[in-house]
Amino acid sequence: MKPIDNKTVLITGASKGIGLAIAKVFAAHGHNLILVARGQARLEQAARDIQKSSDSDVLTFSMDLAGENAVEELFEKVKQTGLSVDILVNNAGVGMTGYFAMGDYSTMTNMLRLNMIVLTQLTHLFLQPMLQRKHGRILNVGSLVAHFSGAPNWSAYVASKHYVRAFSRGLSRELKGTGVTATVVSPGATATDFVTTADATNMRAYQTRGGTSVEKIAEAAYSACQAGKVSIIPGMFNKLLAFLGELHPRAIAFEVFAFLSQKKD
Numbered sequence: 001m002k003p004i005d006n007k008t009v010l011i012t013g014a015s016k017g018i019g020l021a022i023a024k025v026f027a028a029h030g031h032n033l034i035l036v037a038r039g040q041a042r043l044e045q046a047a048r049d050i051q052k053s054s055d056s057d058v059l060t061f062s063m064d065l066a067g068e069n070a071v072e073e074l075f076e077k078v079k080q081t082g083l084s085v086d087i088l089v090n091n092a093g094v095g096m097t098g099y100f101a102m103g104d105y106s107t108m109t110n111m112l113r114l115n116m117i118v119l120t121q122l123t124h125l126f127l128q129p130m131l132q133r134k135h136g137r138i139l140n141v142g143s144l145v146a147h148f149s150g151a152p153n154w155s156a157y158v159a160s161k162h163y164v165r166a167f168s169r170g171l172s173r174e175l176k177g178t179g180v181t182a183t184v185v186s187p188g189a190t191a192t193d194f195v196t197t198a199d200a201t202n203m204r205a206y207q208t209r210g211g212t213s214v215e216k217i218a219e220a221a222y223s224a225c226q227a228g229k230v231s232i233i234p235g236m237f238n239k240l241l242a243f244l245g246e247l248h249p250r251a252i253a254f255e256v257f258a259f260l261s262q263k264k265d
């Protein structure tokens with residue numbers, strides 16, 4: 001598939017972590033950027049840093065995407081700039097760990113909204129003009145956990161990432177022959193602020209050494225997206241874990257992931 005060069009990329013959750021790393025890779029390849037996140041100061045700092053090290057034009061929209069009508073608002077704001085979004089990167093997402101019964105329900109619904117509804121709605125809105133132009137890319141940030149048949153201690157988060165994977169794979173097939181592609185990238189445990197926000201610091205999965213860097217994840221995601229691949233799992237160890245997760249009988253893999261999902265005191 002021919003890559004989409006020098007085009008406009010909208011990236012959600014681009015102020016730090018994986019989203020910022022993806023933004024830097026797109027900028028390094030000559031794309032212009034529209035960056036979205038809640039915290040304005042960090043977002044503007046990210047834009048300044050990218051502008052210093054590239055020739056890209058960078059626009060920022062500071063907003064809470066999980067808020068009511070936020071996605072429609074963002075779509076309108078982008079429309080008013082006169083820019084067309086050629087590549088949409090649905091990266092913004094949060095995690096939540098701990099037993100489901102003890103979790104705060106409004107925090108949970110906020111997470112489910114951001115991880116699934118916001119991603120779906122953004123895709124639906126920005127896909128229509130891409131289809132009319134007969135070119136475009138959708139890159140969804142899922143997770144390695146979508147290759148596990150569920151995992152205790154973060155049941156709802158894991159289920160939300162199963163949604164991202166299944167949705168992206170189905171969409172990818174629907175888009176065949178349209179000039180638009182959909183890709184899902186599935187990072188494994190990665191050292192970002194996600195870990196503290198999700199209260200996962202003492203989870204086994206986050207205590208193993210190594211892991212794939214945000215830069216490597218971003219490079220792999222960029223290449224897969226440009227090539228129009230259906231999915232990519234960055235890192236050999238993560239590929240192995242995903243393979244294990246798909247093996248039958250799944251009950252064995254489930255116990256492995258249940259172990260990795262345990263929290264240490």
Ligand SMILES: NC(=O)c1ccc[n+]([C@@H]2O[C@H](COP(=O)([O-])OP(=O)(O)OC[C@H]3O[C@@H](n4cnc5c(N)ncnc54)[C@H](OP(=O)(O)O)[C@@H]3O)[C@@H](O)[C@H]2O)c1
Nearest residue numbers: 013015016017018037038039065093143189190192193194
């Ligand atoms: N880190 C991991 O281990 C890991 C593994 C697999 C998959 N992932 C996935 O990777 C994606 C990025 O996570 P990360 O690890 O890079 O986390 P991160 O460093 O915490 O970054 C999250 C980004 O999303 C933004 N964000 C959060 N809530 C938002 C909201 N309501 N509206 C708009 N922006 C919002 C954050 O900025 P503000 O807080 O300023 O809004 C930030 O820019 C997520 O989808 C996550 O599920 C992470």
